[in-house]
Amino acid sequence: MDDVATKIIDILKKHMKEPKDDISLTTALSDLKIESLDLAMIVFDIEDTFGIEIPYNANEEVEDFKTVGSVVDRVKSLVAASGATGAKA
Amino acid sequence: MTSKKNGLRRVVVTGMGAVTPLGIGVPDMWAAMQRGDCAVGPLSFDTQDLYITIASEVKGFDPKIHTKSKLVQLADRYSWFASAAAQEAVEQSGLEVPFKNPYRTAAIFGTGAGGMNTTEKSYQDLYIHKKKATHPLTLIRIIGSSAAAHIGIDYGIKGPTYATCSACSTATHAIGAVYDYIRHGVIDVGVTGASEAVICYGSMRVWQALRVLSPEGCFPFSKRRNGTVLGEGAGALVLEDLEHAKARGATILAELLGYGASSDAKDMVNPDIEGPKSAMRDALSDANLSPGDIDYLNAHGTATAINDVNETRAIKDVFGQHAYKLAVSSTKSMHGHLLGAGGAVEAIACIRATQEGYLPPTIGLTEPDPECDLDYVPNEGRKAKVTYTMSNSFAFGGLNAVLVFGPPPA
Numbered sequence: 001m002d003d004v005a006t007k008i009i010d011i012l013k014k015h016m017k018e019p020k021d022d023i024s025l026t027t028a029l030s031d032l033k034i035e036s037l038d039l040a041m042i043v044f045d046i047e048d049t050f051g052i053e054i055p056y057n058a059n060e061e062v063e064d065f066k067t068v069g070s071v072v073d074r075v076k077s078l079v080a081a082s083g084a085t086g087a088k089a
Numbered sequence: 090m091t092s093k094k095n096g097l098r099r100v101v102v103t104g105m106g107a108v109t110p111l112g113i114g115v116p117d118m119w120a121a122m123q124r125g126d127c128a129v130g131p132l133s134f135d136t137q138d139l140y141i142t143i144a145s146e147v148k149g150f151d152p153k154i155h156t157k158s159k160l161v162q163l164a165d166r167y168s169w170f171a172s173a174a175a176q177e178a179v180e181q182s183g184l185e186v187p188f189k190n191p192y193r194t195a196a197i198f199g200t201g202a203g204g205m206n207t208t209e210k211s212y213q214d215l216y217i218h219k220k221k222a223t224h225p226l227t228l229i230r231i232i233g234s235s236a237a238a239h240i241g242i243d244y245g246i247k248g249p250t251y252a253t254c255s256a257c258s259t260a261t262h263a264i265g266a267v268y269d270y271i272r273h274g275v276i277d278v279g280v281t282g283a284s285e286a287v288i289c290y291g292s293m294r295v296w297q298a299l300r301v302l303s304p305e306g307c308f309p310f311s312k313r314r315n316g317t318v319l320g321e322g323a324g325a326l327v328l329e330d331l332e333h334a335k336a337r338g339a340t341i342l343a344e345l346l347g348y349g350a351s352s353d354a355k356d357m358v359n360p361d362i363e364g365p366k367s368a369m370r371d372a373l374s375d376a377n378l379s380p381g382d383i384d385y386l387n388a389h390g391t392a393t394a395i396n397d398v399n400e401t402r403a404i405k406d407v408f409g410q411h412a413y414k415l416a417v418s419s420t421k422s423m424h425g426h427l428l429g430a431g432g433a434v435e436a437i438a439c440i441r442a443t444q445e446g447y448l449p450p451t452i453g454l455t456e457p458d459p460e461c462d463l464d465y466v467p468n469e470g471r472k473a474k475v476t477y478t479m480s481n482s483f484a485f486g487g488l489n490a491v492l493v494f495g496p497p498p499a
Contacts, residue, residue: 057302058300
């Protein structure tokens with residue numbers, strides 16, 4: 001797993017009530033017992049970490065937030081589009 | 090006509106006032122509701138880096154024109170709205186100003202967030218413009234009780250005077266508090282309602298961060314709904330003991346028959362079904378009415394994914410088969426979400442519905458969500474016999490408040 005994926009999984013774990021270690025790119029977010037407000041905080045953390053903006057809407061179910069891998073892909077494309085380095089530790 | 094209900098005094102509405110994105114003053118607001126106008130549009134200020142760039146703003150409001158008090162003119166935008174709405178309501182009531190028996194009167198006027206525009210400006214002054222001091226009135230402008238205090242000063246109200254604060258149920262709780270004071274004989278007259286003015290850059294950023302706003306529009310109960318749209322404004326009612334109103338020959342607009350309040354005690358953002366049901370049932374029982382007596386329900390109907398389905402389910406549980414005969418609409422589709430002030434404006438919509446025999450619509454409802462299958466008065470309002478109405482307010486934190494109104498006592 002690359003650096004972006006590792007950082008995103010760390011963020012997910014930070015916001016999970018019962019963090020588990022077997023999170024992979026294919027893990028569905030719905031399996032992580034993340035509620036809507038948790039997801040808003042996760043998206044905020046991701047934005048802050050990678051210096052990007054994700055127009056996430058809690059009212060919509062979108063493909064970008066189905067699995068860990070889809071979040072990673074979305075973040076990578078946003079980082080590339082923004083020219084941000086994603087280097088913030 | 091008996092003057093007591095459940096052994097308590099009866100409470101009537103003798104004045105109404107509103108400042109809304111649909112119009113300033115109840116006549117303009119109601120005419121817009123009948124036409125099915127939509128007040129949602131692009132933000133009127135520089136949106137900078139916001140990606141939510143729409144809201145439902147009050148347009149053409151000038152405190153020098155719409156409020157009489159010089160003190161209020163120096164106050165925050167939320168107090169301007171409160172003052173203008175209260176002024177309209179008091180003028181309609183025909184009460185002599187300053188109020189007689191001042192210790193038997195109340196001003197309970199809420200706000201969800203107080204003077205947000207002032208907060209923003211003062212931080213800009215401090216952190217951006219590096220000013221040496223904030224404006225001396227900054228604190229008075231910001232505090233959430235300043236609107237209630239201004240109303241008290243304007244009308245010589247010396248009884249209970251304070252603000253309620255319960256996010257989107259603020260106005261409904263304020264009205265409920267005055268209703269309780271009057272029926273228990275603590276006061277005879279109360280000016281109540283709520284005001285909200287939070288459409289500024291910083292506040293939009295805060296709302297945007299919660300991820301509940303729609304970038305497109307407010308479409309309650311619709312399949313395409315994707316969040317709520319912020320609104321601003323104020324609604325005011327003059328409530329009065331029935332005998333007090335009769336004794337002075339007042340024109341009675343409506344009777345406030347029931348009030349129910351509850352809390353989900355569960356989650357800060359996700360509504361539960363039990364709390365709303367309990368508040369609706371309590372309001373009906375307080376009004377001595379059956380579910381089948383209600384003709385029109387002004388829904389909380391925020392157009393968030395979760396509220397509209399949850400509220401629809403709660404209505405079905407409370408009203409049973411009558412849920413399908415009942416007219417339910419969300420006027421937020423037209424005026425946006427007035428947050429703390431919503432309950433007062435929506436109570437006025439209920440009262441006007443009974444007075445005019447007209448159901449205000451839920452606009453933008455071309456394709457309903459399959460899980461929202463009630464009669465939401467889609468797209469166009471219509472004439473109907475409306476006797477009893479219910480107004481729902483459900484807030485963040487699971488704070489629920491419901492009112493039931495009826496026609497003036499025969």
